[in-house]
Amino acid sequence: MPRKLPPKDxxxxxxxxxxxxxxxxxxxxxLDVVAIERGPxxxxxxxxxxxxxxxxxxxxxxxxxxxxxxxxxLTFRNNMNQTALPIRNFVSFLPGNGVGGAGxxxxxxxxxxxxxDFRLRTHLEQRYGKDALPADMTIQDWPLSxxxxxxxxxxxxxxxxxxxxxxxxxxxKQSGGNPFEGxxxxxxxxxxxxxxxxxxxxxxxxxxxxxxPFPQPASNMSEAYTNPLGMKLGQCTYCGFCERFGCGNYxxxxxxxxxxxxxxxxxxxxxxxxxxxxxxxxxxTGKRATGVTYVDTSGEEWEQPANIVLVCAYALFNVRLxxxxxxxxxxxxxxxxxxxxxxxxxxxxxSVAVILKDKILNPFIATGAHGMIVDDYNGxxxxxxxxxxxxxxxxxxxxxxxxxxxTRPVPSGTPKxxxxxxxxxxxxxxxxxxxxxxxxxxxxxDCYLDLDPSYRxxxxxxxxxxxxxxxxxxxxxxxxxxxxxxxxxxxxDPVELTKNPRxxxxxxxxxxxxxxxxxxxxxxxxxxxxxxxxxxxxxxxNVFIPGGASVxxxxxGYNPTDTVGALAYWTADAIKDRYxxxxxxxx
Amino acid sequence: MKPAAATPxxxxxxxxxxxxxxxxxxxxxxxxxxxxxxxxAGTATPPVPVRPGPWMFFTSDExxxxxxxxxxxxxxxxxxxxxxxxxxAVFIDRQLAGPYGGAAGLYMRPPFMPGASTxxxxxxxxxxxxxxxxxxxxxxxxxxAFSGKSFSNLDTAQQDEVLTGLESGxxxxxxxxxxxFFALLLQNTQEGFFADPIYGGNRDMxxxxxxxxxxxxxxxRDWVGRHNEVYPxxxxxxxxxxxxxxxx
Numbered sequence: 001m002p003r004k005l006p007p008k009d010x011x012x013x014x015x016x017x018x019x020x021x022x023x024x025x026x027x028x029x030x031l032d033v034v035a036i037e038r039g040p041x042x043x044x045x046x047x048x049x050x051x052x053x054x055x056x057x058x059x060x061x062x063x064x065x066x067x068x069x070x071x072x073x074l075t076f077r078n079n080m081n082q083t084a085l086p087i088r089n090f091v092s093f094l095p096g097n098g099v100g101g102a103g104x105x106x107x108x109x110x111x112x113x114x115x116x117d118f119r120l121r122t123h124l125e126q127r128y129g130k131d132a133l134p135a136d137m138t139i140q141d142w143p144l145s146x147x148x149x150x151x152x153x154x155x156x157x158x159x160x161x162x163x164x165x166x167x168x169x170x171x172x173k174q175s176g177g178n179p180f181e182g183x184x185x186x187x188x189x190x191x192x193x194x195x196x197x198x199x200x201x202x203x204x205x206x207x208x209x210x211x212x213p214f215p216q217p218a219s220n221m222s223e224a225y226t227n228p229l230g231m232k233l234g235q236c237t238y239c240g241f242c243e244r245f246g247c248g249n250y251x252x253x254x255x256x257x258x259x260x261x262x263x264x265x266x267x268x269x270x271x272x273x274x275x276x277x278x279x280x281x282x283x284x285t286g287k288r289a290t291g292v293t294y295v296d297t298s299g300e301e302w303e304q305p306a307n308i309v310l311v312c313a314y315a316l317f318n319v320r321l322x323x324x325x326x327x328x329x330x331x332x333x334x335x336x337x338x339x340x341x342x343x344x345x346x347x348x349x350x351s352v353a354v355i356l357k358d359k360i361l362n363p364f365i366a367t368g369a370h371g372m373i374v375d376d377y378n379g380x381x382x383x384x385x386x387x388x389x390x391x392x393x394x395x396x397x398x399x400x401x402x403x404x405x406x407t408r409p410v411p412s413g414t415p416k417x418x419x420x421x422x423x424x425x426x427x428x429x430x431x432x433x434x435x436x437x438x439x440x441x442x443x444x445x446d447c448y449l450d451l452d453p454s455y456r457x458x459x460x461x462x463x464x465x466x467x468x469x470x471x472x473x474x475x476x477x478x479x480x481x482x483x484x485x486x487x488x489x490x491x492x493d494p495v496e497l498t499k500n501p502r503x504x505x506x507x508x509x510x511x512x513x514x515x516x517x518x519x520x521x522x523x524x525x526x527x528x529x530x531x532x533x534x535x536x537x538x539x540x541x542n543v544f545i546p547g548g549a550s551v552x553x554x555x556x557g558y559n560p561t562d563t564v565g566a567l568a569y570w571t572a573d574a575i576k577d578r579y580x581x582x583x584x585x586x587x
Numbered sequence: 588m589k590p591a592a593a594t595p596x597x598x599x600x601x602x603x604x605x606x607x608x609x610x611x612x613x614x615x616x617x618x619x620x621x622x623x624x625x626x627x628a629g630t631a632t633p634p635v636p637v638r639p640g641p642w643m644f645f646t647s648d649e650x651x652x653x654x655x656x657x658x659x660x661x662x663x664x665x666x667x668x669x670x671x672x673x674x675x676a677v678f679i680d681r682q683l684a685g686p687y688g689g690a691a692g693l694y695m696r697p698p699f700m701p702g703a704s705t706x707x708x709x710x711x712x713x714x715x716x717x718x719x720x721x722x723x724x725x726x727x728x729x730x731x732a733f734s735g736k737s738f739s740n741l742d743t744a745q746q747d748e749v750l751t752g753l754e755s756g757x758x759x760x761x762x763x764x765x766x767x768f769f770a771l772l773l774q775n776t777q778e779g780f781f782a783d784p785i786y787g788g789n790r791d792m793x794x795x796x797x798x799x800x801x802x803x804x805x806x807x808r809d810w811v812g813r814h815n816e817v818y819p820x821x822x823x824x825x826x827x828x829x830x831x832x833x834x835x
Binding site for chain 2: 061
């Protein structure tokens, strides 16, 4: 029997971006809040000091800050005819671990989705006809509009101090920004970061080829910034140890730099680390959660009763916790019935590698999210008629590092070792760069998450099983985007250009992105969603998944964090302003 | 045991420390944080520098083979030292003797089954076990193919021939996939050549000097806008620069 603890108003499962934001908003509203985090406590001064943060082997290769698969992993297969096998080491995507979650080691790319992304199916069917979409594509409209979420994007960007240049303020186009973006209520909190030579050359080439490049929105500080919580962030030093690393300069927005010091001042907030929630407990009706059960490091089980349960783990693990807790009907891919695990999606990335003549690019002078971007081929920013696919993505030059264990390109045809490899490595390092595309991944009937029938975790619970492959629509899109990017890259007059469009099948063997989405989708209809428009469970009204990317109905052509943060604030307001007054289903 | 509740007062007293929650006879371990940001001396985890000295994982025969191999994978030339002088064998030795060698943190539960190539690595063997087995098989192959010689006694052309055959899979090793073992060896050799010198390889920052990487520097604000200029400062390690540290 688990030991029972005194009840709390709110229990938060996982203390990353969404857990920190909800914790702050609800503690500020006077509620008694406990956040239970399975990983360790982490903060800048102790865990990311600039004396040894810049260690490529430890953090980027041995993945020191990430989740260890022996604590939790998934099984994977490309299709329903295969036997899923466990992901024994994470490579293709890297879930976070510990306080701050993936918010510690993200790059800082801070993108909003397009207004049309929020009514995707309706928009595409209106513009191209119902027959334009593949029969097994299960994309759906979001249950809220861009206009509704805009103030919450604005709030999260101000929390982060995001740097950038607006392209559209209240409907008025702004030169220098993204001409395709949805309207913004205000300019970015801080001006754009400085650009290196590679991004500058890319922007020139993009302009020459008729595109409109603009600086990538980045939650890496271009200048010192104080956020609305009073947290002070320092100017980014372009150290080139950003993604996969904690920032030792307080320059990258993270729960550590933006929320936690303010949150921990509330006497009615407690964080408890190294404690893994194993299930959400339901009362005898199954319609109300009574709290959670967790295990501590000694293996002892504890029950934490609470009036509200907020599921704030990484997207994939939100889905698993719902499946293990029996909340919502599990998705059955054979029948298409059920919702939990449905509409798992990813991201479709590709690249064009170029080697320039006589240039000194200094790729090590870098930050996670600077760079120059072209958005002409994202979402439905371009006419898809006759192209044979829907969706799109942004493309550009965003060199994030020159760390040489991983980043040391050589011309094609170079041997992988020996004297010729050494010579080529030496001669190419400073004049090569990789341009990339970052594109949508729409959802399909046969891409989903469920519980694995064979493999179990260290506590004896079934692992979650991922069934996923790229579909023809995404592969055609990637080929198209990669060609457009190569056209821009040719204007750089490279001595070598290599196109790497995304090709199937999806493989675990190379890093792509940690943008795993869907599985606990928010929507307007309980038949095709787990959560209503306030990220509240349709079935158990005091369980919310406040904005983790598991709530995305499909994935769009942008990085997910800005939308995750915006939905966290959106849900926090719904709980404070509506749910607390009248606990029950919000609609 | 009675289902008693843990006392909240006890938890507050133990703010920001690893707390022991007492409940009946049970002792729970978890860290409780409340009332402000914690700071405790001695909780940071800096890397432990590798020191020269006896092999920690390799036998002397294995070490001789590895040192010869890393020196062909990264040969010495006018651009700088090779893999052996740069410490790549020491790096691999210390990595295999540590958590990496034991596959620490990886999901190692059975059943192990060969999967599709898209499903990632599926062997029950740790990196340490793969080296032990791969080196034994490689030494055996060289003995029989080169009339009893060891790899380190072959001339460099013969060594390259063996490594090329391993890489392409044209050389079959006993109980070992030669190409997989080669890929692991190459990966670890290059890690050693380009990782911070604190881990035993990249001696005198040879790998970083080869490409012009400034190492563990942490501030380029004055240089980000200076395009097409060679960065002027030499590389530094987490431990500083060689001339800053006491000579052994």
